[in-house]
Amino acid sequence: MIDSVKNGLEIKVLDEQDIPLMKDLKIEGFRQFSLEYLKRFIKTQDTYGFIAKENNIVVGLCYGHVFRRPDKDSCGFHLSSIGVAEQFQNRGIGSKLLDFVQNFAFEKLQCCKCFLSTLKSDAAACHFYEKQGWTSDSDDVLYYINRKTST
């Protein structure tokens, strides 16, 4: 599924053919991509990657997964991460990528909600999501626990 190819920019679901194009992709805050891991990642059920490609170079990536509920016939999409390579930022690519992911989650996956977590202190990221219409309820709290590592 391809959203649009405008001015050489293509937004699409990540598939195996795109993976070799990602070997040089560097995004602030993302670890270097292991191509083998990416191959396994896209084959995992309910897990999705989305990319922005410009002139056959991958310049942006977003990924996440579907949460299914046992108590009703609905699901949500959790967006784990989004990033655009630094030299391509502030050109609308991140917004188009996020738009594509939302549409894909709502229309194709029939999710009724998309959600993500980010640091409140990351004002730039919060601004980006809010500009795209995402909201944060001040009553929402994220709890988490890390697996203990044995020493």
Ligand SMILES: CC(C)(COP(=O)(O)OP(=O)(O)OC[C@H]1O[C@@H](n2cnc3c(N)ncnc32)[C@H](O)[C@@H]1OP(=O)(O)O)[C@@H](O)C(=O)NCCC(=O)NCCS
């Ligand atoms: C956040 C990010 C995906 C936005 O992508 P983008 O292609 O630059 O976004 P767009 O051009 O569509 O929109 C730009 C808007 O995002 C905001 N923004 C958020 N983070 C930014 C950043 N690190 N650098 C530049 N702009 C950023 C800008 O303020 C701008 O808003 P404005 O037009 O009102 O000034 C991208 O900046 C990025 O990869 N940042 C590093 C990773 C990150 O912070 N990810 C999100 C947290 S998980």
